[in-house]
Amino acid sequence: MTEAPTIAATVPVSNLAVRSVIFDPSSLQLNAAAIAPEGAVLVALLLSLLVDLAGEQVAARWVPPICYGGLGSALLLLALQWNSPAEPAFVGAFLADNLAIAFRSVVAASTLVSLMLSWRYVERSGTPIGEYAGILLAATLGAMLLCGSTDLVSIFVSLETLSVSSYLLSGYMKRDARSSEAALKYLLVGSAAAAVFLYGASLLYGLTGGATGLDAVALALQSSTTPVAALSLVFVLATVAFKIAAVPFHQWTPDVYEGSPTPVVAFLSVGSKAAGFALALRILVGCFESFSVQWKLLFTVLAVLSMVLGNVVALAQTSMKRMLAYSSIGQAGFVMIGLVCGTEEGYAAMVLYMAAYLFMNLGAFACIILFSLRTGSDRISDYAGLYQKDPLITLGLSLCLLSLGGIPPMLGFFGKIYLFFAGWADHQYLLVVVGLVTSVVSIYYYISVIKMMVVKEPQDASDVVKAYPELSWNLRGMPALRAALVTCVIVTAVGGILSNPLFGWAGEAVTGTPMLLQAIAAATAHASLG
């Protein structure tokens, strides 16, 4: 850990000569306790790397418990931070408000589950496990800090930490040409996106006249409607859209998802995306308030395109990973409805849907990882007749896919209905109608996978299923996979009925975030005036 979390050191005022436009005495506190959860992740990262020095056998034995400890204590520390007054930490570089805590929890939980799915996969492929966990934890660290960063420099550095680790992870199966191809494509497109963000950020820095804090940026943008501000909006928005894989910035997604190791795809589709949405909220809602009409229009276009293209192209896929890649593009489109609304319900629905998406998507990935470990295939046609041989995968995958499609009474249904309800209440009729129609399309391709698994007669089963191996859970790493799978499936299936506390937490995530409350108040004041 880099800092003792409890120390709140005071920084001499003279050191802060230029930067901060708004001089708030409370912002001079270091408040290092705000990043205590990230500290726990960092400790786990360093311990995994140290343990790895003792050899691959020792690493395979000790890295999993270290990661569980680090991520578990990070989640615990995040829970302790919930609803505490949000003090700016690190002299305005970080803010642990409820929104940040909610998204950081989603990121940490997605890493925890992805790691539980990873152990057997990584060991089976013969790649080093300590470095794998270390790189994934570094990606988590970047994503968690990205969720709470309130400073352009912090945002860029955490974005790069997340991105560089993601490139490395997607190329981790280095003897496989597909993995290398995925890493190269991701690297090239991601570096271009980072460069575009840096350009936009430098324009914003110029507008503020030498300050990088998001509050200073918001202040500068309020008083200026110059073309530079619009240009920087477009640049920043392109980067956000790249990170959440919104159409037309999605071209990297299918190839990267297909070529990356499947547990990494699970992390990219949930953790990385959650960080992208947190960044979108932080920058667009927090800074570009005076451009809200413009960015909401742009995001409406992005959301409609994502929902339509993601769900329609997913129909034609033959590979399970590619299908889930396109489905994740469509799912990001649904979440964007909440972002466009700009109401309290809209933001709460976003948070709720991200939490629901965590469980249902990771549950689906757990099933396809287990299937590929047993058969070495991820083609949809190879799932034919699976219910005879492996009822657990069949049941889990069916429930998670139904939930992703939004069938009641699964968790995904409640998340989706809340999003659509918020959109309808805010008169976003186009988005809601497109969302409903594309949901029906998505149900078609999710159900066709289920039909493939369940309806086929034993003699029609695929060759892979006919030669299905004996079910066994006694190899190291398999119990963790089973635990993750069962947990995700149970939460997906039962969480919908017991979702009342989830609704409450999602509401608190918005009411405990001063930035969002200000934006909502400004929007309602504007609406009542106009």
Add this chain to the structure above:
Amino acid sequence: MTIASTTQLICFAALSITLVVGAFGVVLLPNIVYSAFLLAGVFLSVSGLYLLLNASFVAAAQILVYVGAVNVLILFAIMLVNKREDLSAIPGLALRRVLSAAVCGGLFLLLVRVAFTTPWALPGPASIGEEATARIGEHLFSDYLLPFELASVLLLMAMIGAIVLARRDVYTSDVITGEPADQGLIEKARTPLLTSKP
């Protein structure tokens, strides 16, 4: 016009011309080695511009990092690969070139227009010259402490990742079962990849 400002103007013009011509050369020249050397020239002229703006630390960092490390690495990579093969002709190359030139030109016009229509607050804050290093150090340990510390994690991870991807002592067996492994995806490809086609 004093001698000082004339000298400054001449330096600025010379550096800018070198920069623009060099940048065009990097993009347009067919020989990649020329492009790499011209890129070094571009970086050097950028650092010259920094010097004109009285930012000596940034200029030094620019030379050290970009010319000394990045560009040398690019040259090493080119010379290590050293592969001479005639690439197959891309269909519709002329049309692609016209299109990308149009896109770049449009972007350039947009940026120029934006730069000229924005009411910049000129002159900006006074340059602090020699004090810059001290000021950067103060920032790194006060308000930029978090990104500074995070950058160390980023560098550590980049280093470990590079070693993992580049090293040769591979574990070619499953550590638990001892079965042979190929360090590839568990999902095996059924259809040949684009890269493996003859």
